[in-house]
Amino acid sequence: MNELDQFPGWAEKFYDLYFGPYLPNTEAAQARVEQGLPRLLKHLPKKGSRVLDLCCGAGVYLFDVEKAGFAMTGVDIQAKMIGAAQRRAAKIGSRARIAVGDAMDLKFGDASFDAVLFLGAATGHFSVQHLRRVMSEAYRVLKPGGVLVAEINDHVALFLSGMYQRILYEPSGEKDVFSLHTNYDGEKGTFNRLFVDLDKNRRFKGSFQIWAPWIFNHIMDEVGFEFKASEAGAFGNFSRFLIHRKLSKRTRK
Numbered sequence: 001m002n003e004l005d006q007f008p009g010w011a012e013k014f015y016d017l018y019f020g021p022y023l024p025n026t027e028a029a030q031a032r033v034e035q036g037l038p039r040l041l042k043h044l045p046k047k048g049s050r051v052l053d054l055c056c057g058a059g060v061y062l063f064d065v066e067k068a069g070f071a072m073t074g075v076d077i078q079a080k081m082i083g084a085a086q087r088r089a090a091k092i093g094s095r096a097r098i099a100v101g102d103a104m105d106l107k108f109g110d111a112s113f114d115a116v117l118f119l120g121a122a123t124g125h126f127s128v129q130h131l132r133r134v135m136s137e138a139y140r141v142l143k144p145g146g147v148l149v150a151e152i153n154d155h156v157a158l159f160l161s162g163m164y165q166r167i168l169y170e171p172s173g174e175k176d177v178f179s180l181h182t183n184y185d186g187e188k189g190t191f192n193r194l195f196v197d198l199d200k201n202r203r204f205k206g207s208f209q210i211w212a213p214w215i216f217n218h219i220m221d222e223v224g225f226e227f228k229a230s231e232a233g234a235f236g237n238f239s240r241f242l243i244h245r246k247l248s249k250r251t252r253k
């Protein structure tokens with residue numbers, strides 16, 4: 001996975017434990033889509049356009065965006081998430097192309113898509129350097145003028161609001177999920193979370209990158225995107241949708 005991970009294999013345990021918002025048929029995921037879909041759709045190009053759901057996970061948005069009339073492709077690095085998305089696709093008769101892939105090294109040709117989605121705070125998995133690689137790939141596979149809709153967590157807003165909690169209780173489906181935030185690394189901009197899985201009687205650590213819209217927007221600017229709009233995200237109180245458009249010529253290197 002990404003070099004950010006100091007704890008190999010944690011992501012699979014994390015999504016196994018904290019599946020609530022990431023599996024399309026859970027209440028938490030449906031609430032995300034109900035809120036987020038109308039905000040997202042108004043920025044997408046005309047129906048029938050080709051849309052890449054980058055880091056699609058189990059496809060929380062993918063199938064609803066398809067239902068709204070778009071030709072969908074989904075890519076995620078985790079075979080387990082992609083397996084869940086493919087099973088759902090088969091069940092509902094989706095025509096989406098869904099495959100395992102690395103967002104930093106996409107196997108699609110240049111200018112293959114009209115829009116790219118990057119949703120659900122996937123940014124937390126990527127260092128600044130790695131996100132630049134991901135967004136360079138998104139730039140490459142988008143047609144000129146193509147749109148990228150990202151949904152990121154604004155950690156700085158969370159910290160400044162005073163609502164940040166070092167010990168977090170976030171029930172996920174029937175599961176009680178606790179995590180303790182530790183080891184802030186100011187050089188890298190990361191923090192670790194220690195998760196306690198009471199069902200399986202295990203604990204594990206994961207490493208997350210801290211993000212804020214202005215850092216994301218700066219990377220997009222460097223890669224060659226133009227900032228278009230920002231609105232409230234649907235991934236908790238501190239998420240934002242950031243909408244960018246691919247300029248036909250890179251303005252910066």
Ligand SMILES: C[S@@+](CC[C@H](N)C(=O)[O-])C[C@H]1O[C@@H](n2cnc3c(N)ncnc32)[C@H](O)[C@@H]1O
Pocket residue numbers: 001002011021022054055056057058059060061075076077078081101102103104118119120121122125
């Ligand atoms: C927070 S989840 C969001 C999933 C989905 N977009 C959603 O909104 O529910 C982040 C996803 O990024 C995926 N991911 C992390 N690194 C990746 C990479 N290098 N390439 C592709 N997917 C990656 C993880 O496997 C995970 O499914």
